[in-house]
Amino acid sequence: MSDQPHLLYLAWGFPPAAKSCVYRKLATANAFVRSGWKVTVVTLTESAWRREQGLDASLSSLVDPRIEIHRLPLYREDFETDIRTYSELRAHQPGRWLKQHRKGDVEQFPEVVFGRWHDQLIEAVREIHDAMETPPDLLLTSASPYTFFAPALDLYQRNGLPYVIDYRDAWAIDILRDRPAFAPDSRAGLFEQELVEHATEAWFVNRPIRDAYAGLYPEAADRMHIARNGSDIAxxxxxxxxxxxxxxxxxxxxxxxxxxxxxxxxxxxxxxxxxxxxxxxxxxxxxxxxxxxxxxxxxxxxxxxxxxxxxxxxxxxxxxxxxxxxxxxxxxxxxxxxxxxxxxxxxxxxxxxxxxxxxxxxxxxxxxxxxxxxxxxxxxxxxxxxxxxxxxxxxxxxxxxxxxxxxxxxxxxxxxxxxxxxFERYAQLQPAVDRLTEKFAPGLVDTELDAAALAPLESSPRGEDFHTESVASPHARGEQVVLMFTVPVPDVVRSQMRRIRDNGGRLHLIGPESAADDGLRDLADSVTLLSRPTNAVPVEGPLRKGSPRWARVVAQNTVQRAFVRRQVAKHGLPHGWWISTRRSTEAMRHLRDATVLTALDQGAVYPIWNAARLNAHAPAINGIGPTLDELGLGRG
Known part of the structure; x- marks a missing residue:
């Protein structure tokens, strides 16, 4: 062990992620480094947070510049809004795709959504650990997700590295419904038993959770501590x-x-x-x-x-x-x-x-x-x-x-x-930091801390890897934004659409007559309404009943309706809306000329997915919120 103890901190949410869990992890890392520890944080890349709830650039100035940060490219595929990346199954049957995706979540580790990161996370943390000039003396891992606990047990078994688990809430308890979250003999239960058995400490945010866990694992009760959240009054x-x-x-x-x-x-x-x-x-x-x-x-x-x-x-x-x-x-x-x-x-x-x-x-x-x-x-x-x-x-x-x-x-x-x-946040965490400092570096001089530890730093000499990714400047002016819908457009979406027009963008709406109303025409530069895919194909010019041409059109429509019904029955209504879209010359022209393609609802994803194959240059986006991000208009 070197004179300066070294903490490897696995913190899923860390600045500049706009997540409520970030404040605890930010304060924890700062408290350790300002108590004399070298701190290395492993977290997610900033682009991963853009898919979720975005970034808060103001948090970056609160990170002590002595903290070394490694950002991993772990992404939630279910939050992907780039329709061009979707498989045909996801575009066409999103519910079926998500069901299959969720099954894949738990193949590597028993946690829905995040379990699929297990192998990649283990490998990445091993590489970071092995490349360190000064090996860590302690690993701290903070949930959720609980998949972030896996590297702690792995490095303990592989390298003998002691670890502390910061549960924050509870894994074995459904804290919203006050019932067990999994059985003791389940995959999660067996993993947690081994995890708790070898942990140096386990932290919880309040006494009810700590006491409940002490009841589940009485042999580890003396290693279970309360580390509250707190007020960021600084x-x-x-x-x-x-x-x-x-x-x-x-x-x-x-x-x-x-x-x-x-x-x-x-x-x-x-x-x-x-x-x-x-x-x-x-x-x-x-x-x-x-x-x-x-x-x-x-x-x-x-x-x-x-x-x-x-x-x-x-x-x-x-x-x-x-x-x-x-x-x-x-x-x-x-x-x-x-x-x-x-x-x-x-x-x-x-x-x-x-x-x-x-x-x-x-x-x-x-x-x-x-x-x-x-x-x-x-x-x-x-x-x-x-x-x-x-x-x-x-x-x-x-x-x-x-x-x-x-x-x-x-x-x-x-x-x-x-x-x-x-309840000042650093005052809640400092006893835990002092306790671990005494255990792993008893000769380390105590550092006086107060609320000012959270005050913004004057500078952040980290280089380009630290700064948040730039947010695009508004550039809606001149953009030809095609917005497709298959159900009535909610008012909350309409208010976001107005922001695009107010910033100079041109809106072209495409959707079924059954989901449209007069108010849409006030929102857009053009509205192209689609008939139901099983409706007759319109013909140009007069059509006299009983004439040979009339007979041909009736026969063609009878065959066409039967074909479309079979297609919709087999492939679903989104496929039918794409058929209707292809019939509309006006709709196809707007889709080909668009600079941005947007699906406003799940039924519109498949038509936009197909349109993106015809228009190779326009971003194809799922949702109005991500469209505003694409145009640099933010998330207000």
Whole structure:
């Protein structure tokens, strides 16, 4: 062992990934390096995060420049939005393709989605380990995904490298449904038994999970520790200037974070807001704003939750897009109250609650009564606790929160901010770092740490491999964007389409008459409507019934309809829409002339996949959100 201990840290989410798990892993790496460790991080390439929820460039300045980072090209194929890369099966029958893909996920390792990375990840980490001039003294691996635990056990068995597993949540427990996630004698169960048996330590974010795991593996209980999430107060969330609430202008209620709750909960939030506005005069003038990340892959910004928000727009509900970590304090400063909507129960603390309590703003809960976040909220002077999560209960909470906003004093807000001091993120992690430092480098001089450890660094002397990939400048002007649909276009998608036109792009819509409405013509430069594929093929000129030409056309259409019905029955309706598209001279002209081809729904993927074979130059994209990225218009 060298004088300086060396940590190999497997961190799936790491800056500049726009993921909520990043903040814990960022602080962990910084805490080790500032306690005297050499730290080598293994994470994903930045382009992998673009497929999911994107990048937050502001996080990069928070990474200690002494940390060495290796980025692996591990991609989620199910989030791929480049239709040109799709197989015919995926383009034509996406549900069948995904079912087969999921079966392949668990062939190498028993974890859906990520298990297919197992072999590639093991090999990559071995190569990084073997190439190190100074071998690591300890490996720390953080979930999820739990596939990232596999290299820890591998290097322990291969090289004798000690390891620590940071579960964050729990693998063996379904924390949302409070039941076992797998059986002890399953592949996952047998792997985890061996993993825990040899681990130097195991970390968990709260006591309920830690105690549950101690019950599962009592022989390892003394090596199981709590390492909470915490408040990132060094970025200024505890120093925001509270604006004076103005009931005449109305209040702003805000939610900031990744929307992990489903559309049903989103509807309860929005319907509760509508009901509360009917009851409360101040709320009738107020706004409910969602900021953060909605959807991923082809559903980026346009998933079911986004559609619900759009549905309640007339009631003052809106989505304002993602927020860089560096800008969160400014966003909080513009709001009067925070809405804390969380999934799960006693096992789920969440990271969001820690930043919320640092603001000193009134916090309205919108989660289960026994949620683990209540432990953090207990004692917060401006907490409004909900009775339930249906619309009526949430409506009562909104009204009560109005009273709390208008009655709160400066002393209340100052006391609320002080409540967060005990949860500062580095203070939560430092005992674990000190414990491991004492074990692996007992002679290392302690380093004094405080919240300033998270402050942005003045410079990041890393070179090109550190900087985030450049985001394209807006270049929609002059673009000929063909958007194909096979079902009615949701309002949330239409609002994104307007952004393309507002930035100079020309929109050409192609889709069936049955899914169209008059509003589409106001959105696009042209709308080409397709008849059902089994309809008769139109003919030019007059056609006299009983004439030889009429007889030929009737015979041709009879044969054509029978053929198309067989094709649709055999291959599905997307194949039929491609037949209809080929019949339309106008549609084919737009597809050949397009500079961007976009499928707005799954039924339109196959026609666009075929069109991309005729138009070799235009990007072929699945979803309006990724199309905005292609045009440099961002994800707002």
């Amino acid at each position: 970025i200024g969330t505890n120093r925001i200037h509270h604006r004076t609430p103005n009931p005449e202008d109305g209040l702003t209620f805000g939610f900031l974070g990744t929307v992990t709750f489903d559309a049903h909960r989103m509807r309860a939030l929005c319907e509760g807001w509508r009901l509360a506005r009917e009851e409360n005069e101040v709320l009738r003038r107020s706004r409910l704003v969602f900021r953060g990340h909605l959807g991923s892959g082809s559903a980026l910004g346009t998933n079911a939750q986004a559609a619900v928000i759009d549905e309640y727009a007339e009631h003052g509900v809106s989505f304002g897009g993602p927020v860089a970590k560096a800008d969160t304090a400014a966003v909080y400063e513009s709001w009067d109250a925070l809405v804390l909507c969380l999934v799960g129960g006693k096992y789920v603390t969440s990271g969001k609650v820690f930043d919320y309590v640092s603001t000193g703003l009134p916090i309205m809960s919108a989660h289960e009564w026994d949620h683990a976040a209540t432990e953090i909220l207990d004692g917060y002077p401006l907490w409004v606790r909900n009775d339930g999560v249906d619309a009526e209960d949430l409506a009562e909470a909104y009204v009560e929160t109005v009273d709390r906003v208008l009655s709160a004093t400066d002393a209340d807000r100052d006391a609320a901010k002080r409540h967060a001091d005990q």
